[in-house]
Amino acid sequence: MVGTGGPVATFSVWDYVVFAGIILVAAGIGLFQAIRGRKETSSAEFLLGGRQMTAVPVAMSLTASFMSGITVIGTPAEAYRFGTAFWIFGISYSIMSAVTAEIFVPLFYRLGITSAYEYLEMRFSRPIRVIGTSMYIVQTALYTGLVIYAPALALNQITGLDLWGVLVATGVVCIVYCTLGGLKAVIWTDVLQMVVMLAGFVAVIARGAVLQGGLTNIFQDAREGGRLETFDFDPDPLKRHTFWTIVVGGSVMWVSIYSINQSQVQRYISCKTLGHAKMSLYVNMVGLWVTVSLAMLSGLTMYSIYKNCDPLTNGDIGTPDQLLPYLVMDILAVYPGIPGLFVAAAYSGTLSTVSSSINALVAVTMEDFIVPFWKNLPQKQISWMNMGLSVFFGALCIGMAGVASMMGSVLQAALSIFGMISGPLLGLYLLGMLFRTTNSVGGLVGMIIGLVLTLWVGIGGQIYPPTAEKTNPLPLSTEGCITNQTFTTTIPVTSQPDVSVRPPLADTWYSLSYVYFSLLGTLTTIVSGLLVSIITGGCKQEKLNSNLFVRKNDLICFSCFSKHKVADITEKAATDFDMGVDNAAFTETDVMSKVSEKVTKL
Structure with a gap:
């Protein structure tokens, strides 16, 4: 009986057929792009799609890259456990889109860069560019491995799919179409994957609405369970999600991801005009709104069904990430092929993120490490190196998934570190784009100080997690459960620190909302960078290229009316x-x- 606990069905033959079919279609798109563009073998064609992409497919690709497998299965669990405060991120997406489109895109676009980190050398120095690129490669390789592993583990324990078989298959599919088709293959497969992911959410919501007697009843259950108390205007920076942490901290966090992350930058600079590049970000903003809304609604649907029998408390599942896969097998198994569609949706998010990461890693490696030292390489040799690097980074990401399987509870810590690094990097870019007085010494010292500070608070928060008073989990019930199950997880047991004695910083500094990490890193980098630059004499260059700075006429509000x-x-x-x-x-x-x-x- 749905919503009363106990074991759920596993994959049927049709589920395997649907799942495999969608993955094969994704690979087929990559092969098609490879055959279609076989006469175009230039590096610009492979890495930037010949710089002739249009707004809509790029926008869908940007949105699909955001929707990793972790997002697909994690965001509904967020609504189920903490309510709809996460919905406020829609405001952050709007601010991020405007800032990225009107400030960063025109600057990168007119510089004609391939790697986002080329700017750091143009504005500061070669060593700073190398440091920025190295930070990106390390964080992206690790994060991508986690993106492969985390949803695979959750889905394995619910659907019965072989964990390592699917891990390797995921990596191989991405390697195939990234290696053969380049950025065009990545973008067009992202379009397919975006459609599949949204279809997965719609299937869950539609079936849940039928079972619960309509969306009205779902919202009524959510209201009674406190899930619709979205706006909390408490200014306390230690509370996990409030209006201020999400709008202020979340906006900076998403700006750092979209504005300077190579995976995203590489897409909008592949557009054939600046207008298309800007428009792709605004269309992407709408895509993010739709995505987060469907994910939140899926979470509310899940709460309505399990309001009297929480599978996590009841022991039917082992982690919150397994809530949505468990729901899918519970309510959709009666429709052969539909669970396969959902699993394909989750893996489409994984494929999209992995393929984006592989293509971006190849771009920065070529542009920042290889091309500057071997400027006269034949085009054919560069093409072979691009494909070889795609295979290498694909294999590396699979390997990092293996490392992730050994991490246990450190998994979340690694994901947090990925977010922490982006704040200081954003601060470095803003120092260069907005302040003419900033020099290389100030930029480097400021970024190091910002990075040390964010790693300190972030790692401390992982060792000494914030209390329930700051995270505000909402109550769950098991009164309606028919059976109690003992769940056995396959996550390796790792030694845990003794948190029974909490240091003085645990309930203050270490409890800072994770959404503020990027803001902290950005502000620290800017302030300390400016101070060090002033102390060390400022920028002593006689004349700086005006193209390296934000211009007033870059902003649409000036360019349209001037x-x-x-x-x-x-x-x-x-x-x-x-x-x-x-x-x-x-x-x-x-x-x-x-x-x-x-x-x-x-």
Whole structure:
């Protein structure tokens, strides 16, 4: 009986067919792109899709990359356990999209970069670029391994799918279409995966609504269970989720992910015009709204079904991440193939993130470590190196999944460290983009201070987790359970620190909301970087390239209403009139021809 506890069904033959079919279609898209573009073997074609992508597929790819397998199964569990405060992240997505589109995209776009970290060398120095790239490679390889392992473990223990078989298969599929099809394959498979993921959420919500007598009853149950108390305006920075932590801290966190993370930057600079690049972020914003809304609604549906019999408390599952897979097998197993669709949705999130990471890792390795030292490599050799690196990083990510399986409770700690690194890096970029006085010494010292501070508070928070008073878990019941099960987990047992005696910092500094980590790192880096730059004499260069700084006319509110003189057209035609022409690969002849067209029209 649904919602009363106990074991649930496992995969049927049709579930395996649907699951395998969707994964094979994803691989097929990669092969199609490889065959279609077999005559285009340039590095720009492989890494940036020839810089001719359009807004909508890039936007869907950006959204799909955000929706890792951890997000697909973790966000509904968040609504189930803590309520809908996570919904406020929709405001953060809006702020992030505007900041990224109007400040970062124009700057990266006009510089014609392939690696986001090229900017660090242009503005500061070669060593800072190498440090920034190295930090990205380490965090991305580790995070990608975790993205492969965490949902695989949750789904394995619910569906019975072989854990390591699926881990290896996931990596191999990504390697195939990343190696053969490049960025175009990644983006177009992301489009398919986005559709599949949203279909998975819709299937859960629709079936739940039928079982519970409509969405009205689901919302009524959620209201009675305290799940709809979304807005908490308490300014306490130690509380896990409040309006202020999510809007202020969450906005900075998402800006750091979308604005300077190579996986995201590589997509919007692949667009054929600046207008498409900006539009991709605004369409992506709508995609994020839809995604988080469906995920939250799935969580509320899950609560309505299990309000009287919590599977986690009852021992039917071992971790919160298994809640949604358990629900799927409980309510959808009567429809052969539908559980397979959901599992494919979760793995589509994994495939999307892994493929994005592999392609981005190849780009930064080529642009930051190989091309600068071997500038005259033949194009054919560069193409083979791109494909070879795709295979290498794909294998590395599978290997990191193996490392993740050994981590036990350190798994969440590693995910938190990934988020902590982005804050200081964002601070470094803002130092370079906004302040002409910042020098290399100030930038480097500021980033190190910011990184040390965020790692200190983050690791401390993992060792001494915040109390329930700060995390605010909502009550759950097992009164309606028919049976009690003893769940056996396969997560390796690791030694845990003795937290019975909490140090003085545990309930203050270490309890800082994780959403504020990026804000802390960003502000610390900016303040300390400026101070050190001033102490060390500021920027002593005679003249800095104005392209390295944010311009007023980059912002749409200025570019749309400013009046341009004919004398200014040569300099500004590519950015002010139609929000961009061909991407940074365009030639001087192309620019002058477009300028002539503008002058003629005037």
